[in-house]
Amino acid sequence: xxxxxxxxxxxxxxxxxxxxxxxxxxxxxxxxxxxxxxxxxxxxxxxxxxxxxxxxxxxxxxxxxxxxxxxxxxxxxxxxxxxxxxxxxxxxxxxxxxxxxxxxxxxxxxxxxxxxxxxxxxxxxxxxxxxxxxxxxxxxxxxxxxxxxxxxxxxxxxxxxxxxxxxxxxxxxxxxxxxxxxxxxxxxxxxxxxxxxxxxxxxxxxxxxxxxxxxxxxxxxxxxxxxxxxxxxxxxxxxxxxxxxxxxxxxxxxxxxxxxxxxxxxxxxxxxxxxxxxxxxxxxxxxxxxxxxxxxxxxxxxxxxxxxxxxxxxxxxxxxxxxxxxxxxxxxxxxxxxxxxxxxxxxxxxxxxxxxxxxxxxxxxxxxxxxxxxxxxxxxxxxxxxxxxxxxxxxxxxxxxxxxxxxxxxxxxxxxxxxxxxxxxxxxxxxxxxxxxxxxxxxxxxxxxxxxxxxxxxxxxxxxxxxxxxxxxxxxxxxxxxxxxxxxxxxxxxxxxxxxxxxxxxxxxxxxxxxxxxxxxxxxxxxxxxxxxxxxxxxxxxxxxxxxxxxxxxxxxxxxxxxxxxxxxxxxxxxxxxxxxxxxxxxxxxxxxxxxxxxxxxxxxxxxxxxxxxxxxxxxxxxxxxxxxxxxxxxxxxxxxxxxxxxxxxxxxxxxxxxxxxxxxxxxxxxxxxxx
Numbered sequence: 001x002x003x004x005x006x007x008x009x010x011x012x013x014x015x016x017x018x019x020x021x022x023x024x025x026x027x028x029x030x031x032x033x034x035x036x037x038x039x040x041x042x043x044x045x046x047x048x049x050x051x052x053x054x055x056x057x058x059x060x061x062x063x064x065x066x067x068x069x070x071x072x073x074x075x076x077x078x079x080x081x082x083x084x085x086x087x088x089x090x091x092x093x094x095x096x097x098x099x100x101x102x103x104x105x106x107x108x109x110x111x112x113x114x115x116x117x118x119x120x121x122x123x124x125x126x127x128x129x130x131x132x133x134x135x136x137x138x139x140x141x142x143x144x145x146x147x148x149x150x151x152x153x154x155x156x157x158x159x160x161x162x163x164x165x166x167x168x169x170x171x172x173x174x175x176x177x178x179x180x181x182x183x184x185x186x187x188x189x190x191x192x193x194x195x196x197x198x199x200x201x202x203x204x205x206x207x208x209x210x211x212x213x214x215x216x217x218x219x220x221x222x223x224x225x226x227x228x229x230x231x232x233x234x235x236x237x238x239x240x241x242x243x244x245x246x247x248x249x250x251x252x253x254x255x256x257x258x259x260x261x262x263x264x265x266x267x268x269x270x271x272x273x274x275x276x277x278x279x280x281x282x283x284x285x286x287x288x289x290x291x292x293x294x295x296x297x298x299x300x301x302x303x304x305x306x307x308x309x310x311x312x313x314x315x316x317x318x319x320x321x322x323x324x325x326x327x328x329x330x331x332x333x334x335x336x337x338x339x340x341x342x343x344x345x346x347x348x349x350x351x352x353x354x355x356x357x358x359x360x361x362x363x364x365x366x367x368x369x370x371x372x373x374x375x376x377x378x379x380x381x382x383x384x385x386x387x388x389x390x391x392x393x394x395x396x397x398x399x400x401x402x403x404x405x406x407x408x409x410x411x412x413x414x415x416x417x418x419x420x421x422x423x424x425x426x427x428x429x430x431x432x433x434x435x436x437x438x439x440x441x442x443x444x445x446x447x448x449x450x451x452x453x454x455x456x457x458x459x460x461x462x463x464x465x466x467x468x469x470x471x472x473x474x475x476x477x478x479x480x481x482x483x484x485x486x487x488x489x490x491x492x493x494x495x496x497x498x499x500x501x502x503x504x505x506x507x508x509x510x511x512x513x514x515x516x517x518x519x520x521x522x523x524x525x526x527x528x529x530x531x532x533x534x535x536x537x538x539x540x541x542x543x544x545x546x547x548x549x550x551x552x553x554x555x556x557x558x559x560x561x562x563x564x565x566x567x568x569x570x571x572x573x574x575x576x577x578x579x580x581x582x583x584x585x586x587x588x589x590x591x592x593x594x595x596x597x598x599x600x601x602x603x604x605x606x607x608x609x610x611x612x613x614x615x616x617x618x619x620x621x622x623x624x625x626x627x628x629x630x631x632x633x634x635x636x637x638x639x640x641x642x643x644x645x646x647x648x649x650x651x652x653x654x655x656x657x658x659x660x661x662x663x664x665x666x667x668x669x670x671x672x673x674x675x676x
Contacts (some may be wrong), residue, residue, distance in 0.1 A: 005406045006185040013182035014042045014156050018128055024155050026134055026178035030187040031160035031378035032196040036364045039130050039158055043464060046128050047596040053125040058507060059132045070346045074109040086110050090118050095485060109142040112149040116477040129155035161371030166409050188411035189241035195379040201393040201403055204238060227263050235396050236270045239363060246392050252360035255352055257376055263299055264345055281309050281344035283332050336400040357384045368399060373406040389472050424477045431470040434487045438463050457502055464499045555579055574603055607667055616645045629668055635661050
């Protein structure tokens with residue numbers, strides 16, 4: 001790994017303080033910008049300094065201990081031995097061979113208060129303390145106990161959201177505790193540099209006439225109204241209706257942050273009662289919330305929710321087991337990061353320190369402010385791919401003023417326009433402006449075929465790629481409607497087909513030939529249509545009736561739909577043969593899917609046989625390559641070489657291997673059945 005420029009300067013600033021002074025300090029690097037890597041590099045350098053005995057990395061609560069240890073070890077295997085309990089921590093502190101320790105502020109506080117005799121030998125040792133997320137949780141008695149006990153320490157903090165005078169709430173600021181700010185990299189900087197995403201914030205409620213759910217929100221501040229089950233039910237209905245759109249048909253996942261455990265219980269119950277196939281899980285800390293009515297204890301409820309989780313995923317977690325809650329926490333984190341949980345219901349957990357690149361949506365039904373707000377929003381802004389353009393924030397409370405204040409505070413007054421994604425109508429205007437450029441260059445879809453050379457192809461590709469980017473922005477808005485655009489849906493899909501044809505054309509250009517299109521990233525992720533797949537086409541095939549007057553029109557619709565899909569374009573010829581051969585049954589008792597799979601298997605076998613004969617290959621070895629490619633997505637050159645029967649020179653052999661590999665890929669993609 002190579003440090004980014006701002007990380008390098010932060011490391012240098014801490015090293016200068018630690019090695020040349022006795023002063024403390026803190027780093028303000030916005031959430032998602034790689035503070036763990038920065039702190040690891042500092043710790044790695046400092047622990048090897050002769051005059052430094054130990055480096056301690058201190059997280060602000062137990063939840064982060066597992067994740068931080070895992071992240072440190074990801075940078076350098078087995079570099080850190082995370083402490084599982086206070087006894088283990090004491091052993092590491094007194095072990096001269098342990099120079100880098102990760103622990104929690106709670107465990108270190110217990111150690112210095114209750115085990116002073118054991119720690120006597122290291123009390124005066126030179127130590128560097130690194131505090132992760134050094135905002136308010138580091139401001140209390142525990143921090144003072146630790147820093148007062150050790151006599152020869154320096155401490156440095158990392159935070160994405162410092163405590164300033166504006167959000168200090170009459171307590172001390174980050175600078176009061178940690179001293180000088182040593183380096184700054186704000187959210188405005190990170191978004192400008194494409195290191196994190198911006199946010200699209202939507203406020204769903206009664207004040208917004210376009211929503212059909214009429215959710216009480218504006219000027220409502222009473223607990224009774226906000227927690228009324230009829231209001232919560234409408235919010236659940238809204239999420240069920242819009243979740244697939246917000247997450248690109250669940251290519252991404254979400255967190256739902258609510259105001260209390262009592263409200264979480266109501267939401268969980270509503271999700272269980274309603275008709276949907278979303279995978280909903282939840283987690284919260286039960287030990288700190290015992291002020292509930294008899295029969296509604298948080299631990300009992302959580303245990304019930306954990307059993308639902310076990311049933312969903314075939315696990316065996318329980319709060320009744322030793323370290324059972326910790327194990328459940330780790331598994332919830334893991335399942336969310338694997339995109340196996342659609343909605344994770346939380347009160348406070350996972351709203352800080354949780355990095356999940358597949359998380360793109362945060363539903364909010366709680367009041368958030370300042371650092372808590374930006375921390376929660378920033379769970380959604382990790383960069384993944386071209387389709388993930390921003391973090392989606394769906395607010396069921398009118399917290400716009402708090403959003404504006406938070407963003408101004410953690411950047412500057414001018415930053416608001418860079419951080420919040422622009423309103424829907426702005427993207428409509430931009431889309432229509434680019435549409436004018438498209439029509440000037442290619443007035444009709446057919447005129448794309450009349451482009452004279454690569455330079456004109458390149459110009460069309462660049463223009464339509466920008467339309468694809470804008471469409472990716474537009475489609476996540478609830479109010480999105482093709483009628484607002486100056487390019488009808490069918491025309492957009494037709495142009496998309498031409499874009500794909502050019503992609504296919506230039507993808508197959510001789511690798512030794514220089515092309516003016518070589519420097520263009522087609523960003524083919526943007527042309528994928530998640531809702532158009534083999535299963536969708538099969539549903540259309542089931543409805544075909546060769547005796548109907550609309551048969552030709554229905555057939556053309558299926559073919560055109562497939563032409564506009566990158567995944568299905570290669571299957572057009574097979575599907576057309578399937579239809580024209582009147583294989584599609586009109587008898588509803590016949591299984592269309594079974595017939596289709598049988599047909600595809602036969603066609604695939606035929607094509608493989610022809611391919612082997614034409615290329616003079618070893619049949620068994622080719623079948624092994626195909627099977628392996630279908631399973632792993634990889635083809636080894638050595639396996640292809642082994643399947644050749646022809647005697648070839650070195651250059652001819654290399655060219656032949658590349659040709660065979662591409663033909664196998666095309667063949668599998670063309671004839672593969674429902675596995676998309």
